[in-house]
Amino acid sequence: MALNKTSDESILEIVVRVLEKYPLCDRCLGRLFAHLGKNLGNDERGKALKIAAIMELHKKVLKGDKEAVNVLKKILINSRIPLIELYKEMNIGVQEELPKCYICEDRLQEIINIFSELIAKRIAENKMQSFLIGVITPHNIIEKETEIIKKFQLQYWESIKREIKREIGKRVQQMTGAKADFETPQVTYIIDLTNNIVREEIRSVFIFGVYRKLGRMISQNIWIKRDGTRKYRLAIEDAIKSTLTYFKASNVVVHIAGREDADVRMLGNGRPIIIEYKNPHIYTIDLTTLNSILNSFSQWIKFDLKMTTRREAVSRIKMGSIGAYKIYRALIYSEKVLKPEELIRLEKAFEGKTVMQKTPSRILRRKSDKMRYRNVFQVKTIYVSPHVFEALIRCEGGLYVKELITGDNGRTTPNFSQVLETNLRCLMLDVLYVHEHI
Ligand SMILES: [Zn+2]
Known part of the structure; x- marks a missing residue:
């Protein structure tokens, strides 16, 4: 031949x-x-x-x-x-033992059967609607496959990996009604044929919304001190964790656009937040129910979750704090007696002013010391009494407002204390508005 x-x-x-x-x-x-x-x-x-x-x-x-x-x-x-x-x-003995498949050692059909059933069962249990199959093929199988392809210079072949993925995907769809989704599957099953196990990777659910903090001494994250006790009795994270059971999720991560100090209230339209539920088992989300669970947690923290979003939005929300503007209200105490006209001078001095800020001394232990430039767009004041005034400050996100007021021993310039030639103390601070970039 x-x-x-x-x-x-x-x-x-x-x-x-x-x-x-x-x-x-x-x-x-x-x-x-x-x-x-x-x-x-x-x-x-x-x-x-x-x-x-x-x-x-x-x-x-x-x-x-x-x-x-x-x-x-x-x-x-x-x-x-x-x-x-x-x-x-042909005179071949029927009893003769037949050789096993050179590539898969007769495991392939079994692999497809067993893993299809296993995965279909998991999908049905967790009511998943979309999935993706991944396969880790043992080296020796790939080598044998490659050997034959090279030896006979084959052109129209496909890999065993692709066949397993496709066959299992097809069967699981038939068995469960869930759809194979290559873009954003709810769950990915990695079939590891080297160790004969399946790894289940459930896609996180991301929900975008805002929170408001109506009280003070509330931190964003649960803050545990060295002695094991809590620094603040209440945290935004506490309320969010109360929704874990709703999602039957294993964990939750909170992504927030910027940060306010624990003693600062977050009012107005609220601060943008993305909540990431890891390993969730619920994908049909009723935002009304979710909001009511969150809002019944504490009278001091209120949420308005608006929509589900994608992982990419997390980096946007974190970048969003830079460049976005905010409006603050500060109640300020002055050591020196102030006259109303001095406050007018303050307003004028900060009309469109760039402020140089070194990292505030109060957080130097946690953050590296660097210089930043942030704009103050406008300051409006209300004279309350000879030692007290209120200021509305519209400024760029990322500006440390307490230091803008006190001056932080000259680490922030210009500052309110310097312009008014007195020592100022910020008695109370609220965020009234956060410009959303999302
Ligand atoms: Zn085979």
Whole structure:
């Protein structure tokens, strides 16, 4: 047989050459020609090729081709199709143990069956609506597959990895009604065939909204001191954690646009927040219910969650604090007696003013010392009494307002104390407005 010119060989000739050398299951043979003939499973394709090759050789044998006898014998064994009558005719013992598939060692069909059922069961239990399958293939299987492809210079093959993914995906869809989703699956199953395990990776749920802090001494995150006690009795995080059971989630991470001190109230339109629920088991989210769970937690913290969002929004919300503007209200105490006209001077001094700020001394232990430039757009004041006034400050996000007032021993310039030539103390501070960038 003239089989040296690979490009001129017919498919059946290649099949004969492959099967003469390698025992293969239907799937592993069919997969070598996966892109020929559409809408077929590799198992159907492989079985059809085996039968066609056997028939072709049988015809040659019957026509007296002596050379074909041995080839047919070898192929009957390596194709593992139990054509008992033909075995007898060819004098092959039926009892002879058939060799295992060279590539998958006869595991492939079993792998597809077992993992499909396992995954379908998990999806049904967790009421998942979309999924994705990933496969980690053992090295020796990839090596054997590559060996055959190179040896016979095959062009129309597909990888065993792709076949497993596709076959399991198809079956799981049929069994559960959940959709295979390549973009944003709710859950990804990584089938690790080296260790024979499935890893389940559930996509986090991200919800965008705002929070308001109506009281003081409330931190964003739960703050545990060295002695193990809490620094503040209440945290935004506490309220958020109360919704974990709603999602049947394992954990929750809070992403917030900027930060206010624990003693600063967050009023007005609220501060943007994205709540990330990790390993959730609920995907159909009723925001009204969720908001009411959050808002019943404490009279001092109120939420308005608005919509579900994507992971990418998290970096946007964190960047959003830079460049966005905010309006603060401060109640300020002056050591020196102030006259109303001095406050007018203060307003004028900070009309569109760039402020230089070194990292505030109160947080130097936690943050590196660096210089930042932030704009104050406008300051409006109300004279309350000779020692007390109120200021509305519209400024760039990221500006440390307490230090703008006190001056922080000259680390912030210009500052209110400097302009009014007195020592000022910020008695109370509220955020009244956060400009949203989302
Ligand atoms: Zn196989």
